[in-house]
Amino acid sequence: MDDIDRRIINALQGGFPVVERPFAAAAETVGAAEEDVLARIARMLGEGTLTRFGPLFNADRMGGAFTLCAMSVPAAEFERVAAIVNACPEVAHNYERAHRLNMWFVIACDAPGGIRAVIESIERATGLAVLDFPKLDEYFVEMKLAV
Amino acid sequence: MSGPLDRDIVRATQAGLPLVLRPWAAVAAQVGASEEEVMRRVRAMLADGRIRRIGVVPNHYALGIRANGMSVWDVDDAAIAALGPQVGALDFVTHCYRRPRRPPEWRYNLFAMVHAHTRGEVEAKVARIAAVLGDACRAHEVLYSVRILKKTGLRLA
Missing domain, CATH: 3.30.70.920 (Lrp/AsnC effector binding domain/regulation of amino acid metabolism (RAM) domain)
Structure with a gap:
């Protein structure tokens, strides 16, 4: 990674232009050629330095719904439960965390009513309770990572 | 809220924008609309918050932020x-x-x-x-x- 890569990461986490030649506009911001910016983004995606490039949608405003869930999973059952949870297409992220509540996952559905059904199916399949933490308010969520 | 064209644009871009010099034109070709219309819809989704932002998403872990x-x-x-x-x-x-x-x-x-x-x-x-x-x-x-x-x-x- 060189300075231009860093400038791309720092300057283009938002604000990618919605114009015919967006890489040309972005190129001016980062001080590189249009083709170079495109090639670098493609390279960083391939290397895994970037996980994504494009629009980030707000599921709530698309008519969908998100929630954060947590479970307390006994160590001996952890892999079995993780496999059940991960098999749900509505589960977007799942993290093991160091806590009594040791499994934390995000459910994303097209419609708000879908969340409850996914939670109930996970509870039935695992025999464990799922705590549901829907967002009540959001305080300025933005990627501000600087490298 | 979202009409059928918006939905098509979401489907065409949620895995990422095409890596070409005119990505909005490439999306337009996929959804069967004009480039101008796609850009208009995307700007509208940005304005009302259906799109949070457009850009690169760094991999924290790969960048050593572990x-x-x-x-x-x-x-x-x-x-x-x-x-x-x-x-x-x-x-x-x-x-x-x-x-x-x-x-x-x-x-x-x-x-x-x-x-x-x-x-x-x-x-x-x-x-x-x-x-x-x-x-x-x-x-x-x-x-x-x-x-x-x-x-x-x-x-x-």
Whole structure:
């Protein structure tokens, strides 16, 4: 990674232009050629330095719904439960965390009513309770990572 | 809200924008609309918040930012509306939400995600959040990630 890569990461986490030649506009911001910016983004995606490039949608405003869930999973059952949870297409992220509540996952559905059904199916399949933490308010969520 | 063309644009771009010099034209070809119309719809989705932002999403882990602490806070309900935005505005907080308490299992109502290179760095940042919340905070914990079990992009219809 060189300075231009860093400038791309720092300057283009938002604000990618919605114009015919967006890489040309972005190129001016980062001080590189249009083709170079495109090639670098493609390279960083391939290397895994970037996980994504494009629009980030707000599921709530698309008519969908998100929630954060947590479970307390006994160590001996952890892999079995993780496999059940991960098999749900509505589960977007799942993290093991160091806590009594040791499994934390995000459910994303097209419609708000879908969340409850996914939670109930996970509870039935695992025999464990799922705590549901829907967002009540959001305080300025933005990627501000600087490298 | 979203019409059929918007939905098609979401489907065509949720895995990422085409890596070509005119990506909006490539999306337009996929959804059977003009480039101008696609850009108009995308600008409208940005304006009303259906699109949060457009750009690159860095992989924290690949960039060496491997300590990921979900800090959770028991904040006085009367103070959270004023203090939440101050926590969210800290430059190292990437997500900040008010969520329901679940007594007796869970007393915390403010969640702030902190990313850093090391746990020591996370702890220093958590101390700054504690300073912002002051007496309005009765307790807090930091839940470190041990392992990513699943991570996929958001998938909509």
